[in-house]
Amino acid sequence: xxxxxxxxxxxxxxxxxxxxxxxxxxxxxxxxxxxxxxxxxxxxxxxxxxxxxxxxxxxxxxxxxxxxxxxxxxxxxxxxxxxxxxxxxxxxxxxxxxxxxxxxxxxxxxxxxxxxxxxxxxxx
Numbered sequence: 001x002x003x004x005x006x007x008x009x010x011x012x013x014x015x016x017x018x019x020x021x022x023x024x025x026x027x028x029x030x031x032x033x034x035x036x037x038x039x040x041x042x043x044x045x046x047x048x049x050x051x052x053x054x055x056x057x058x059x060x061x062x063x064x065x066x067x068x069x070x071x072x073x074x075x076x077x078x079x080x081x082x083x084x085x086x087x088x089x090x091x092x093x094x095x096x097x098x099x100x101x102x103x104x105x106x107x108x109x110x111x112x113x114x115x116x117x118x119x120x121x122x123x124x
Contacts, residue, residue, distance in 0.1 A: 013061050013063060018045055020115060021057065021059040021107060021117070022035065022046055024105065025057065025119070028119070030050045030055060031048060031050075033048055034047035037089055041081070041084065042085050044082065046059060052099075054089075054097040056085065058082060059105045060107070061109060062106075062107070069106060070107060082124065083100070083124060086100045087100070101122050103119065103121050103122065104119075105119050106118045
């Protein structure tokens with residue numbers, strides 16, 4: 001497999017995971033505000049409202065656990081970056097929020113069977 005084909009597969013898996021995560025979170029009563037918001041400092045996968053709390057959600061999707069769980073891919077450095085990006089998103093949109101929460105949705109999409117969705121609230 002060429003590196004461009006591998007990159008396309010990885011990108012498709014990521015897009016699948018973000019769509020599944022958004023559907024799951026909206027099903028839990030959250031309101032989706034933004035997807036794949038970017039600035040020069042980084043990207044936020046999903047921005048949602050959960051009542052009066054702004055939720056910045058990192059989505060990690062894996063096709064297997066061969067290289068670790070989706071949760072293991074989110075370091076303290078990544079959480080700190082997400083916190084800074086959340087503040088930047090709020091400033092960019094000019095909205096006031098009571099609180100900001102960082103969540104993680106880890107998805108494992110095996111070759112056979114259903115995807116496993118694990119939502120962890122308040123990782124940082």
